[in-house]
Amino acid sequence: MELEKIKDLLVETAIEAGSFIRKEAEGFQSQAIEYKDVNNVVSYVDKEAEKRIVERLSQYVGVGFITEEETAETSDKDGYNWIIDPLDGTANFVHGVPHYSVSLAFAKGKEVLAGVVYHVPANEVYSAIKGGGAYKGDKKLQVSKAKVLGETLMATGFPYYRFEEMHRYIKILEELMQGTHGLRRFGSAALDLAFVAEGRYDGFFEYNLNSYDMAAGVLLVQEAGGVVTDFKGGDKYLFGGDVVAGGASHEALLQVIKKYW
Template identity: 45%
Template sequence: MNLDQLDNELKSLLKQVGAYTKYEFERFSHSKIEYKGLNDPFTYVDVTTEQKLVARCKELIPGSGFINEEGDNVESTNGAVWIIDPIDGTTNFIHGIPHYAISLALEIEGELTLGYVYEPAHDQLFSARKGHGAFLNDRPIHVTDHSDLSKAVIATGFPYEDLPWRGAYVSAVSDIQAAAHGIRRMGSAALDLAFVAAGRYEGFFEYNLNPWDVAAGILLVHEAGGKVTDFQEKDRALYGKQLVASNGQVHGQILDILRKHRVPEHDIQGNP
């Protein structure tokens, strides 16, 4: 199967699975919430959505690997790896807030090749293919060209865990809030990245992220003309658990502020 065919198959898959998540969202009961840890909820909808995605992706590329939020990781036998977050924004989902997304990316030989962020509540399908641009419902999207942080809207996310760098994070948020036109915390890293790609935000930063949170969004931002790095401005945001994404114009200004509050990498990685 060529990438054009695969792209069409995946868009169809996301619409089908997204219809299921939207149906469940409109009927969801708090009695169905489970917890993997403190402030880390999941639901049968997360699990079932992931199962639907994995089953079809296995059919599309037999022998491919998986990096999933809810299920076990699977080694690839052919260089293709799917990176899946069935519901990014589960807290929003369980509280009836219609701001959540399915994130699906395909990495081939270590290179992000296809990426999708589907927001079912408003039928927004963000898609990207390496070298072919980024799209929202098949219309091209691009980052903004704003170069002044004081006129920029920046998104972020707050840590749920009581980590040793929480104080540094709060200080960084405070300084960026003071320097930017506005700051937003919407509860879905996948959608935050998609919104940077679509020119709705000028930037996004967050600590303690996982590959399934950001894989599709990283490709979206790159293909929309933006920039994605870690806090040291290195190209390791996918697996490095810290990320800055921007239109490229305000990237340095965000990093300058973050560097004042830089979290040691061993803390981010959770190593001693």
């Protein structure tokens, strides 16, 4: 499989799904909100967008699917998979906050080979292939070179379950609030990672994530020259649930996390 062609397919698919999402956003009503679990919202827009994505990507026979809304859960743990989040930032979407994305990736086992994050409201496409660099449109991306935490702007996400871990997480937030230019929580992990790849954020960390939240984004960071690990500094982030991504300040950020995790 030629990765450049796969990337192009992912870009086209993400833009098509994003066009549908953008149209639905114009008349979306709060009555259409559904709940998968406590605080975990979903809508017909997520589900329909995912169906359209799966239908488009099904042309590649022998590739499994890892999907958020489980419209096509046929993954092969060690084989090739499409990893799909049709609408990352659903809470933002349903409340009319213009910060959400389509995140699509192609992976073999835990190695992401191609990824696309489409910032729907801004009509911005972030893409990468393994060994080919990361791009926003035609612009090549480079992570931040800031090493000292006191010169950085960090991003994170707040969990909506597993609150038993909150006391440790708050300790991390407390130290970073006092030791950086600030913390941001915008509500789309895929976009947070894309912003790290672009150098807008110096780093990003979060726990309770799924592979479809981060697959495309971690490849963007890596191909932009950044580092991605789990909270222990290992490589179990994609299916392990926690991730630390950053530029030159990654190690400093990781050391703060390790104090409390």
